[in-house]
Amino acid sequence: MSTLVFLEHHEGELQKDSLGVLAKAAQLGGDVSALIAGSGVEGLAAQAGRFGAAKVYVADDPALEAPLPQPRVDVAADLVRRHGFETVLFGATVLTADVAAGLAARLDAGLNWDLVDLAQEDGKLVGKRPALDDTVYVDVGWKGEPRLALIRTGTFEPVESPAEPEVERVDVQLEDFSTLAKMIEQAHEESEGPSIEDADVIVAGGRGLGGPDNFALVEELAKALGGAVAATRAVVDAGWYPYSTQVGQTGKTVAPRLYIAVGISGAIQHKVGMQGSNVIVAINKDPNAPIFEYADLGVVGDLHEIIPKLTELVRQRKAA
Amino acid sequence: MKIAVCAKAVPEQARRIDPETKRLDRSGEQTLNPFDANAVEEGLRLKGDAADAEVVLFSLGPERSLDALRKALAMGADRVVLVTDEAAAGSDLVASSYALARVLEREQAELVLFGQQANDSDGAVMWAAVADRLRRPLISQVAELTVSDGAVRGKRQTEFGYDVIEAPLPAVVAVSDAINEPRYPSLKGIMGAKKKPQETVSLSDLGVEGERAGESGSRTEVYALGEPPPRGETQRVEDDGSGAEKIVEFLLERKAL
């Protein structure tokens, strides 16, 4: 099997999710190559080698400076056509989703999205994915090649396997329509922390906090963890926290790697907004709170005791 | 200006995948994909009072979709073109984007708008495939949109912050749900919706070959359906003063710290 992994980068760093997908590709076996497209990105090739790419194609061109999808579709399509990759994998982001779908159209190739695993079964590549708000799990496949896949954010961890990759520069030839969209302003983070949809870690506060002032407790913990703060409808209704942070049926749906629920009963309307989280930790003084039915770790106790201590411990670990 | 809005009817509730066909069960009540209401709203806003502007809805789906799509007409869209064909059932991205591109080519809209995602399949990718097939520039995830001097300018949010992207018309733009608050249809609008033009076209009307549509035109397939893996047992601890330590231990064990 020959696999091409599209590597996304930002400010001179390859993105962790892309590297995680690379590690998965290496684990699946066969020839694993990577594609880095950008301007002044040659230096990133070595990084890719360290995470499992035997070969790295580098498309380095000023026209690829801005993170826009269409020129990247041209580059990837060209590469796939020339080398006949059987599989092309993407770690899902705003940019790569557009690249993958554009490529699917260009090559009339099947694209499966939202995969949380890939496996060889009876000689076939099978994608595993949750669907319909994670209520069902589906095994999906491809008719013919190349097989394109978008892997859900945060699914695979990068694995270091030091190697010198073979690096090949590829020619960049772009379609006329691909360069029509122009980046006018590429801004960086405007807010202080990640928004709850993008956050890797969410600390959510509920009515158990007792009052708006106590949100400082969850804010401190979120800061220590580098995460964002979310809230339940009960506290948003009470005016303790803004609606933009509400998670649940009538708020946002989130699926961070870690969700810490503080003083939240865990009503189903809240659950449907966060059950896709990878690890759920709940702190609640009521041993019968519904949140304990779906948390991975449930601590029965007073949040006022536990949270400050936890924040301190996390700070210490991060400092160390 | 002609503004095309691609929109889809999705199941109202009780969403399930039919274990036989392995397709989404579309037998229940259908509704306009809520994210498409943002695209319709944006189209109507751009159209404004311009008498020569038109907002046209394009959809690929079963005939019954019309009932749901009428909501967009009630909001103020001018007409609907529905591509409907038995042979299109089970279309994946490759097949759907092909049929959509063909019907859009027929109409030559200056601006093609999409919603943020279809809330049944959650791909959030259709626009990129359609833009490629139409060979037009694309801006996706747009939270602010302006059109002037034959160009669109969109502000969008990515994982890294806000970008501003500009493209000449004709162009494809996918809006995010942050872009606006869709209007409620007025009662007059609802009552008038039924009388607005609602055209259905078949694949052969568009010259879409059978092998490019439905399951034969699709390049993905579903092998098996299953239950989500159990979350695993909840590990439960009573806080005896060491609750915080226990959490840290757990997080380290799960590599979540």
Next chain:
Amino acid sequence: MKPSDFPPPFDVSEAVARPTDPEDERIEVGVAIVGAGPAGLACAIRLGQLLEEAPAIAERLGDVPVAVIEKGKQPGSHLLSGAVVNPRALQRLFAGRKRLDELPFYGVVEQESVYFLTRNRAARIPTPPTMKNHGNRVASLSELGRWLAAQAEEAGAMILPETAATKLLVEHGRVRGIRTGDKGRGRDGEELPNFEPGSDVLARVTVLAEGTQGHLTGAAIETFGLAGENPQVWALGVKEVWRVARPLRRVIHTMGWPLRAGAKYREFGGSFIYPMGDELLTLGMVVGLDYRDVELSVHDLLQELKTHPLVRKLLDGGERIAWGAKTIPEGGFLSLPKRLHAPGLLLAGDGPGFVNVPALKGIHYAIETGALAAEAAFAVLQRGEAVGRRGALASYDEAVKQSFVWRDLEQVRNMRQAFGRGFWLGGALAGAMTASHGKFPPGDARTEPDAEQELIRTGRARRYPAPDGKLTFDKLSSVFLSGNKTRDDAPNHLRVQTRVAPELAELWARMCPAQVYEPQDGRVEVTASNCVQCGAITAKGGRLTPPEGGSGPEYTLT
């Protein structure tokens, strides 16, 4: 302390207005029907049939001869019933057009049992005559409503879902139509960016078919002085639909446990368990809202009922797939308005109270009165008579009085006991008395409004089972199953005083099946977006007003 000590901050004048939209913005229709329930839809279908044969009249009525205004997201979204349906009125409505087996029924009732329950036992008692259902059909009213709506559309009616009628338009002593509710207001009533004002809908004839607790019906009864001899009283029904492992093949009614026999409690009601084909069944608990215990919760009583061996066995291995709640008018014949019409206005269905209480039946009366209302409206339009003339629509009252509806209700009127006690105790008086050795029925007949009952506290809540998420459920997960996804910042449509006696705060908190009320430091916190619009609050000291169209539950199977 009684709920009526804290009357709701609501005045009926709020629900009555003159047309205010400028002439050219008014929406003109022929007949405006409020409510897409069995009454309203039967009215629309019958009008369609009559107009089909009289195209000249249809022409005169304009672009929209018949409009049905429905607040639910879809027709059927706000319909909930048992339901065992007597097909009589449907047969008449569809005579020569549809056969009964073309209607969405789950089957014919062939067997039935009535039980008197104690905590662990079930004593079978003979089926009292009013509870006999042989030959009737089982249906989900929500499904039947969707089907009827499709028929009404086919017959030419325009159905306008997601639209609440919030005001009755009255001018010069006659009803001119209705005003629909605004959309896009914030929690404090402020206009949001997508605010869309309501419209005046003017009609030659307005038919109110709002069902139980009709908001405009109440306003009309007051405005036109139509109130009957007795005040209206209600019962609250909470029901669930289950997918079951083994088919149930009979209709079951129970009485007794978990309700208590003591006269002071005034706990009148019982349960129904109906098969819905081989795979589904529905079960519900109905309790008269003249109960007194502040801790009584019909939702929790239904949960308790399911722990009874008789019921648990039926549900074993099954899964709950739907839930909902609604009130039933129980005043019967003596609570009917003294007239069913006013100038330009007709009342049909549950709104005026056409329910046969000892038989727990209202659907066929709703359909029949709806169809008769259509005929009366058509007759006036055909004669080209001034609809607003006093008595122009009186032929409706005559027709209802000639119909089986009147005969049925009048017949049971003399069972005064029956009216006092509702379906179970009224209908099954004899059986209950035998089985309970005379403890049932407790108390006297009901002639006082539900909100006039003195409240008591007896520690009832201790017995409610803790929700286990499999057999027994809490209110919030139930509301979720109702499909309610009302936006959080919708304005509050519930009129209650928020500083009330603690007993009343607790009564509301327990009574409300949707967990809307929460006592908090001497106040009542109201989370209006949870509301499933069952109407119980109107019976017990508050007032449910029509919320923003399209909000509330989205029932499909109830």
